[in-house]
Amino acid sequence: MHFHESDYCNVNRIPVSELADGQQLEQAFRAADKQLRVNRQGGKYILLKLADKTGVLAAMLWNADERTYDSFDRGDFIYCRGRTQIHNGALQIIVSDLERMDPSEVDLEEFDRYDAAKSEQLVGQLRENFAALQNESLRRLGDAFLADDDFVSRFCKAAAAVTNHHAYPGGLLKHTVDMMELAKLIAPRYPQLDADLLIFGAFLHDLGKIDELAADGEISYTDRGQMLGHIVIGVQMLAEKINQLGDADFPSELRLHLEHMIVSHHGILEYGSPKIPVTLEAVALHHIDNLDAKMSSYTSVIEADVSADGNWTNYNPSIGRKLWKKRD
Amino acid sequence: MHFHESDYCNVNRIPVSELADGQQLEQAFRAADKQLRVNRQGGKYILLKLADKTGVLAAMLWNADERTYDSFDRGDFIYCRGRTQIHNGALQIIVSDLERMDPSEVDLEEFDRYDAAKSEQLVGQLRENFAALQNESLRRLGDAFLADDDFVSRFCKAAAAVTNHHAYPGGLLKHTVDMMELAKLIAPRYPQLDADLLIFGAFLHDLGKIDELAADGEISYTDRGQMLGHIVIGVQMLAEKINQLGDADFPSELRLHLEHMIVSHHGILEYGSPKIPVTLEAVALHHIDNLDAKMSSYTSVIEADVSADGNWTNYNPSIGRKLWKKRD
Amino acid sequence: MHFHESDYCNVNRIPVSELADGQQLEQAFRAADKQLRVNRQGGKYILLKLADKTGVLAAMLWNADERTYDSFDRGDFIYCRGRTQIHNGALQIIVSDLERMDPSEVDLEEFDRYDAAKSEQLVGQLRENFAALQNESLRRLGDAFLADDDFVSRFCKAAAAVTNHHAYPGGLLKHTVDMMELAKLIAPRYPQLDADLLIFGAFLHDLGKIDELAADGEISYTDRGQMLGHIVIGVQMLAEKINQLGDADFPSELRLHLEHMIVSHHGILEYGSPKIPVTLEAVALHHIDNLDAKMSSYTSVIEADVSADGNWTNYNPSIGRKLWKKRD
Amino acid sequence: MHFHESDYCNVNRIPVSELADGQQLEQAFRAADKQLRVNRQGGKYILLKLADKTGVLAAMLWNADERTYDSFDRGDFIYCRGRTQIHNGALQIIVSDLERMDPSEVDLEEFDRYDAAKSEQLVGQLRENFAALQNESLRRLGDAFLADDDFVSRFCKAAAAVTNHHAYPGGLLKHTVDMMELAKLIAPRYPQLDADLLIFGAFLHDLGKIDELAADGEISYTDRGQMLGHIVIGVQMLAEKINQLGDADFPSELRLHLEHMIVSHHGILEYGSPKIPVTLEAVALHHIDNLDAKMSSYTSVIEADVSADGNWTNYNPSIGRKLWKKRD
Amino acid sequence: MHFHESDYCNVNRIPVSELADGQQLEQAFRAADKQLRVNRQGGKYILLKLADKTGVLAAMLWNADERTYDSFDRGDFIYCRGRTQIHNGALQIIVSDLERMDPSEVDLEEFDRYDAAKSEQLVGQLRENFAALQNESLRRLGDAFLADDDFVSRFCKAAAAVTNHHAYPGGLLKHTVDMMELAKLIAPRYPQLDADLLIFGAFLHDLGKIDELAADGEISYTDRGQMLGHIVIGVQMLAEKINQLGDADFPSELRLHLEHMIVSHHGILEYGSPKIPVTLEAVALHHIDNLDAKMSSYTSVIEADVSADGNWTNYNPSIGRKLWKKRD
């Protein structure tokens, strides 16, 4: 036992996003992941991911033993003493001591990236968006989704990606509502578009991610996500909901248009859409999805960058470029 | 009126597949397609597709009028007088007279590419294949498909493609049963494969084509086929059938494997699979599909070739090559 | 001489966009192009493009002689007698007689696709957009462009493409102002963007097309357009204007950002951008350009489609798909 | 000297394929490779590949000196004391002591991946396959290959790849005979195929690998393999053998077909075939090669996988995916 | 019989390369190709290729009968009356009468594109290039090629391509000697190159085209060319010649380098090289081949262009561009 409970210092906890190089720290984290590893010389160490709601950092406990490793589970809260350092351009924590905490000992609000109030507000916005639709079938379908408590609760906590854009619990809902707002802004500029269709397509396009990604602990692919992908899953979710409505009532051509927007929203086959967009609404949906996803992920790259160069981020292989990061 | 019914010569009708250059002919065809066109000088002509069960040829009726054009519908039988010729390397028919026939006047057996006896035999083979499966869930699922008369009847008449491999009514069933035979031959050579899974995957992989392609008259894409594609439709058909079985009874992991084989059978994203194969059975299925489809389509190219060169077909842009066609 | 001037029937002229199959017509057109051709049998005919402000159609005068061919120049107005027909799915005109007209004999307003009033309104919108910029340097630069009468006049009449989106005189201005409106709508949703930069980038991105494309008569590439392209030309035009402002006054980093948005707006090297976007504004600009260009060109494809199929356009090779064209 | 010969413990030697994490071991290995390396701090260590016939593992001897490094050669047998551990998801051995052994001290049968009995059996199968050919020229050519003792002996020991499918001495023979079996199974299903040609093509297609890869010690490319590749080498080997037969006797068109199957069996130019398949036999050969190579390499990936996740292998960059590895 | 022999006008024959639009002509041609075709209305016509040594033009004899078609063979000389015209931007000849000529009636020198004197001179240059080599093995090998009369005679008449660069009898020799000259110029600028190797590689690189292309009549692929390609054939030709020298005498590493230059000279797999260049000489060879082939083919495009636009050729799909053709 390295700490006494009374030692826990919950005041002035530094959020992960505000940690800087060379800081001593002694505070609580959520152990988002843990692995017992062996270095080349055969020594054991624990590789950790330490998280709070503002972010996640890699951490190392050198010269670890299996007892320490077994003393907590993934997802537990742990109290850590250590210091930060930059290694290969990324901030990490060298932990010298750690100890499992009881959830009652932490301020849960600091650890849950999932922001219930924010989600509630976004669901409200969703509800308003549905209410404003002209097309009654779509309005009823939207309401049916919102009336499904299990769906709403899982939707609220879903992430939109493992490492890319909106990669946090609640990220999917945020991306979805943002897309609907873009759809509402853009539709009036192109009268050839059926605005309701585009807005509802924005709602549906990524729903399959609710089942593609496991949201508990580290975001990761489910078996079903790995084998079917969110596009096929999304089509299945839509089918289920329409079936609940009573299949007969829902216009079949409208359903086809909704399914097509899900199926084609990646724009080209190479990106996993089995069909390319062939309706104007599907074309528009693809482009505003692209815009929103790129703005979100590129901004994350800039925010996460720790390079010393004042003007440029490090080269980021997943986006194939350095980004200009200087803001006036 | 150009012919008298008594003039109809149904004896010695030359099947389309046996027509050669420079033949006079006077016999019945099915009008698979008709278009009234204008040439550059403003003269009207009718462009036809004349078919029987052995094939289809383009045909022209020069100096046509609208009355003639309106005198028959697509799909009708017409009695034609004309002669064959080769134009741009393809055989065609120059029609001088034509007249709508009553179906009672033709030997229907000569016009229906769909071979009911063959289909019945193939369905029998399907039934045996299902009966031989070890896995009871798959056996029950297979039986459920066969118990669905509407499904069986549409499956029997479906084509596997518009212009490619197995592009004729009944072609899908043929390709499906051939694939299952390949699966049965190959599975024992790779004990790491779950033979039942591979065999059932062969059955399922292209089922979506039943709804992707319209089989009546010329084979063509349905709206749903164009917007969703046979992969997504196939997943939907499987869901429906499993739902009918009673969802609860069917093992969920097994279902996932079946869905995955449908989803990934094109092998790569560029060819319209939203996910690449990640199970050994899906990998094997992709490769035997590729083998059977290529053997079928390349053989069709050779059979349809009319080039004068004894050793080689004409260059075929869709397969990007000439084929060696000389057979000893 | 085939017509007497008194014969000219200027009343009830049918605009090109309203012509349908099988119409007799006798009215004025602009001869957008003319070619004297020989058919395979050696007969001469004139291939024409007949235009008014609503569109352009191919036309043929069979059995033409050189005297007729020489009787008018490209760009002249000609009075034609003929009829329309559909050939290979496209509407064309078979001209039986034609005669050069004096411009005084036509209602010029019907032939000029360039809509001066519309352009004036768009330039006004441009002026307002510049006035609303926070950044003084950009505001001054924008005003300098508008103060250059020669620039404004050429900008107003420029097309944005030869055959693609906004392919008509005035199309570039329309696309430019539409892009600025999109930029104004979208910028507030992404506070990480410098709105002024994005809006000004929208103004600049395609300016090089003023010199890349010749706007008189048929839209076509200039030598300079062919050899440098509108991206390099655009950078040159910006340099010239900044030089006129007095180089010293303009912030060099701001200039670099403007140049970068021009240079990178095609998004990837394969589409002719020598550098990919590395600023958030350049990334956003690329995506809204893509959105606006696709919405414009796909809508044109639908509007221009003459296929008989009620739901789908013909397959369009340049966009690699058929489009759903049914509107409720 | 760390061990006494009498210490050698040859009983209960654990085969490489059965080693697990955290085992102490003291037993003989073949030193498939050795490198003297310097770590970042300047300390020397020996990086080894320790092999027996069941597999190969990386191993490290820390704090090594040059005397130890020089005490044995690549290919020698060494007696090692050490323990296993998992590092970055792969099993490795930390060696604490090692000593060169005389070959007489080991049970050679345990170290020779090359399985002479298996090879003999496969050569027998080859002989039967040749005997069953209808085509006399091919039968004679096959017999000529088998009559060439040097060829047979090198063929038996050749590997089919450095790291991919069938990457072990004898792997080429195994892959070749497996391919011939597939050819024999599949040919009857496609009567349009010349079965003899396909079967003989399966025999020939990868023969060039005998000279492309050096089989002694670690499998690696020869200079000739690097500069010409097994396709060109294979064509050369066929030429030599036909020349020995007496060139005049062998039908030239048949020879061309054999050469073409070698040349085109990779299917597309991008994979190193200078010509794509243009005969049905070459097309079929490419596809069954693909099937057998993929089944072999993917199964190897699954067998070699040490990830903790029960359902999935680690992501494997060379095949671009994780594989489902759970077997019921 | 349309002409009397005495009518033959051999004076002032206009070479094909000097024919212009709208000329009446009555003179001899070689019938490089002939096809009896049927037009859409069923009328027969003969499609001809009329050639002399300066070029080849398409020609049409309308309203032809089979007797006329049978009155001459491909390759015969025919006397034609007709006139030239431009059709779809290409010059062609409308033939009104034609008649087979006896070869004795024509000035053979005017019809043979193959220029014996030129070839003799180029072979002389080849001989000098070989004599100047430092490397004795290469000198002997070169002499062996030149001592082979059959080889020299076939080499002299070979074309380097069907439609691309140096696509005429003698073109291969020209391209080969030009490449050797480039090699001689460039090698001294890069002392790291083995000049002899590069020069000899230039000699060898395309030799396989002698057997890949049939040079009699129209240039076309042989069966062997189609199935193996000139790279594999070239390696075979080198092997044969070295075997004749006596295999034992030729340094094996030198041979490997020669083979590698043949194998890799297309530079990348996608262009049909089964291996990419890995020696500096092979890298240099690829680049000078590229330079010479492009200069030759692009110049041909410019010379063959008949577009009216003074500055630009028509768009040429095989090179994916228009070329600037204006020469001062």
Place this chain on the structure above:
Amino acid sequence: MHFHESDYCNVNRIPVSELADGQQLEQAFRAADKQLRVNRQGGKYILLKLADKTGVLAAMLWNADERTYDSFDRGDFIYCRGRTQIHNGALQIIVSDLERMDPSEVDLEEFDRYDAAKSEQLVGQLRENFAALQNESLRRLGDAFLADDDFVSRFCKAAAAVTNHHAYPGGLLKHTVDMMELAKLIAPRYPQLDADLLIFGAFLHDLGKIDELAADGEISYTDRGQMLGHIVIGVQMLAEKINQLGDADFPSELRLHLEHMIVSHHGILEYGSPKIPVTLEAVALHHIDNLDAKMSSYTSVIEADVSADGNWTNYNPSIGRKLWKKRD
């Protein structure tokens, strides 16, 4: 203080290019780069790049402190004690002591890769090349560049790349003059080329690199280089110089040809040319650039290679191959 000035041993300094494995050394270097890093255990070390004019090597000072790190700046001369070793196949230096030196203490000539005498000679060659041009406008333009002292001085010191071909101060001038020599050699072989244009294009093609790359210290991209690239910058530099000449005097078509050669010299869009070459001179320029760049970079790869294998370099990912390095 680890050394006394009197200790400095400037005699027998070993140039970087001659250092070998396992050498003790004590001598001066230029600190081309320095980074303070933390290893996984939290220990600090300095990562250095130690350079002289013959090359640059990575170096490590273990167990460093911030005082040492701060005791010298990038670009300073430092006196080092240490030893060389090979790590992961690359030579590096383990530094045990280091100390900043005053520039007066080193023989500057040994550290400046920039060779002023060589540059002077190359500028002389440039001057002669310009003097030999037939085209007066080009001669005047060339002289104007040479009359600009600032330009000449920056050109002399510019590198042609960061890590690729001619990646050293002075490398751009070398590449440029080499290209001009190639142009002079090759132009006479293709009379269809305008030699002056090609030679001047060779001069201009990479000039933009003067501003794209920062030459002081480590070669790296400038902001402008990153955002515009040397192609766009090169066009801007040409414009400036022509403006200085007095725009009116310079023939506009000639200018367009010069600009086009700069713009298109990468040959294809994928490599960053916004337009592909459409003049014969631009085509030729692209190919000789390719040849010279490849010969230079591949030779560098061979020279820098430290693999033990006598025949082959290590696999080099940036060129996608191993190179044959054995020289006789």
